[in-house]
Each structure stands twice: as structure tokens, then as C-alpha cells.
Amino acid sequence: MLAIVHKSTRTIRAIVEDQAAAKLHGLKGYILIDLPEGCHDKRLVLDASGTALSECLEPHWAALRAERCARLLASDPAMLTDHPLFGRSEVSAYRRALRSLPANTTDPRHPDWPEKPAGL
Numbered sequence: 760m761l762a763i764v765h766k767s768t769r770t771i772r773a774i775v776e777d778q779a780a781a782k783l784h785g786l787k788g789y790i791l792i793d794l795p796e797g798c799h800d801k802r803l804v805l806d807a808s809g810t811a812l813s814e815c816l817e818p819h820w821a822a823l824r825a826e827r828c829a830r831l832l833a834s835d836p837a838m839l840t841d842h843p844l845f846g847r848s849e850v851s852a853y854r855r856a857l858r859s860l861p862a863n864t865t866d867p868r869h870p871d872w873p874e875k876p877a878g879l
Contacts, residue, residue, distance in 0.1 A: 819867035823860070830872075831857050834879055849876040 775783075834854055837844040844850050856873035864870045 816867055820861065823864065823867040823870050827857050827860050830875075834875075837879055844876065844878055847876065850879065853879070 836842050837850045839845060853873050853876050860870060
């Protein structure tokens with residue numbers, strides 16, 4: 760994988776499979792740098808040599824999404840009409856917060872998990 764990196768800011772504009780795909784993006788003011796294996800994270804910042812200044816966060820995002828899904832699954836029974844917590848606004852708010860967690864998180868290594876309602 761190649762990163763199309765802005766020459767002055769060293770931020771990644773796009774990630775592409777090969778040089779042919781990179782040319783479709785237009786390279787004026789940009790350079791191509793090989794990315795670490797398995798990293799497709801556009802939030803990565805690179806130095807002049809192409810070394811990552813920040814850690815590839817993609818595995819952390821995957822872990823966050825997996826944990827979020829597990830917490831949603833664990834709260835699914837509360838959505839059944841015969842569950843004692845059915846219809847409670849704090850359960851709905853908890854599930855809403857879990858669903859929006861990736862969009863509201865800047866660092867997946869330190870997510871701000873919503874408070875789990877009592878009895879759940």
C-alpha cells in the first residue's frame with residue numbers, strides 16, 4: 760500500500776494500492792510513501808523519511824468496534840418487551856451512545872465508554 764502524502768504537512772491525502780492508482784489522484788505537491796504492513800489509516804502522520812510519527816491506529820479502531828458490538832449485543836435483551844428494563848430511557852441513551860462511539864472518539868486506545876445503566 761502507498762500513501763499519497765502532502766510534501767509540507769506530511770499528512771496522508773489518500774491510500775492506494777499502487778502507483779497507477781496514485782496517478783489518478785494527482786501528485787502535484789505530494790509524494791508517495793510505502794505504508795507499514797496492514798495499515799490503511801489516513802490519520803497517520805509521517806516524517807520526511809516516511810516514518811510514522813504516530814502509531815497506526817487501525818487495529819485499535821477494530822478493537823473498539825468489536826468491544827462496542829459486544830456491549831450492544833449484551834444490552835439487546837433489554838430491548839425485548841418482556842424485559843424489566845424495556846422502554847427505559849437510560850437504556851436507549853446507552854445504546855445510542857455506543858452506536859455513535861466510533862464517530863465521537865479521537866483516540867481509539869482511550870475511548871470514553873458510556874456508563875452502563877444499573878440492572879443491565
